[in-house]
Amino acid sequence: MESVWSDGDAVGYLDQRALPQAIKRERATSVDEIVDAIRTLAVRGAPAIGVFGAYGIALAARLHADDAFAAAAQRIRAARPTAVNLAWAVDRVLACADGDYAAEAARIHAEQRDIDRRIGSAALELFPSRGSILTHCNTGPIATAGAGTALGCIIAAHRAGKRLHVFADETRPLLQGARLTMFELREAGVPATLLVDGAAAIAMERKNIDAVIVGADRIASNGDTANKIGTYGVAIAAAHHGIPFYVAAPRSTFDFSLATGAGIPIEERAPGEVRIAADDDVYNPAFDVTPGRLVTAFITEYGVLRPPYLESVPGLADRPRLLVPEPARA
């Protein structure tokens, strides 16, 4: 199931808000619609909004020129602040040498598919041949416009014959785990059990969880990792139980300009996502930051990175781009 695609004069996307009840495919035909789709989480998942933003720049270039285009590009780039993939993809499209934005966006998309496959392969060695894996939020195909990051690793291991059972945190407030992860695991035929976020710790104690694996929205040079709210608590609980905690993410999620996670902007979303009474005061950060010292390893398209991250992460910046066959033009 494709989550993002080039659709003639528009950018196509799967409206993730409607899942699992309905499979709604939509077309964004203006910069406003691109920005709204990202802001409202119709398109979400750090790599997926990167690909979507790249296609959005190509759309904006067809619709606008000069200053209007520059302003449109900035609006797309800033539609959500935490995931660095969006800014990375927009900057890469804008910087492409020949100015063929549509081709560069398609290239980013094709590379993302290849990257996800590589991440899935790199993770194989980390999973037991049989066991239980806990995950938080949604990091499957619809979150990356490819094969997925963390959930992609689980699905790849399942396809390689490993007998894994997934415990999926429901992931409040927007229930990406309950709505999207359970849906994608069912599609992939991977056995899964849903639990509330607060049950992750007792599951670690009583359900023989072998590993935790999550995705990321931005990773600093020391391994500090911004990801969906709740990830930090899961990482602390995993460390408490001696369970390995893995983060699966492409290089584009690493922000080599940041020494630590203290510099990662954390988006706070509307109180209406949480509150019951109209005048409830709400603290609703969409992400938290897990310190690198709680991360057992990062799984990237270049392989598995181990501590000390201040050595292994910056080394990632210097690796050559992984070339993929030039995609067919839309």
Next chain:
Amino acid sequence: MESVWSDGDAVGYLDQRALPQAIKRERATSVDEIVDAIRTLAVRGAPAIGVFGAYGIALAARLHADDAFAAAAQRIRAARPTAVNLAWAVDRVLACADGDYAAEAARIHAEQRDIDRRIGSAALELFPSRGSILTHCNTGPIATAGAGTALGCIIAAHRAGKRLHVFADETRPLLQGARLTMFELREAGVPATLLVDGAAAIAMERKNIDAVIVGADRIASNGDTANKIGTYGVAIAAAHHGIPFYVAAPRSTFDFSLATGAGIPIEERAPGEVRIAADDDVYNPAFDVTPGRLVTAFITEYGVLRPPYLESVPGLADRPRLLVPEPARA
């Protein structure tokens, strides 16, 4: 706002499922209605279901005799398995020397009010004169049929002039924090902020939380504490951040027959509380067990208990009952 009361031939209760949208007062007039009110969480909170169960025994004694009464008493006693207060209160009523069950139930209720006041007083020394306190689930007046345990401590400290700000976990799946704790704090005039359970860890890191305080459903002799699902993860996160983690509970919540929490039965509730798709497999324990080593102190009507709990907790069993003036008869 009373949550449980004797109402002539019936047992009155506030339907906690309807809050905060509606204040519905109901009357249980049969053993079936008593059991249903407990099972469906219309009446919830370990001390409140103890008081409610006690009144339920008095009702059952008016309606049934001999074997039918004995069976009814067993059904009430077993309506929910984890909170020990229910079995404790039922056993105490059944054992009362003069067989006046209504008087013994009223005595338990009056004692609970006194106990809650004493717990609130004992907690005062543990709170800063100004600061932020995080809590999980609901432990206010409606959860105890008195002044509340953990939330009662916060409200008592507020009334004593301490300037406390509460961070209230919403407490999935049934949202007792969002629905009930926020409601009770608003009624009491205590400033409060609601957050999803997954945001507790980042709140501890970024919001200067001075202490965590929760209630309990059953406490073993070594301090292992069964409480609402999610408590264990909060306790681990509090320890990780060096934040004191307090449990406020009356002596009736301690199960001196259990050496450790391994013997506490954990109720698993219906998958429908969590799942979105009809065929989702769900792990839905209503409680988890926090090891005593993560509990900084217990706050009881006899004062504050500190580690080592294998010494301080069993000592609690031998303390004399706190007498209160005989309540007026209904």
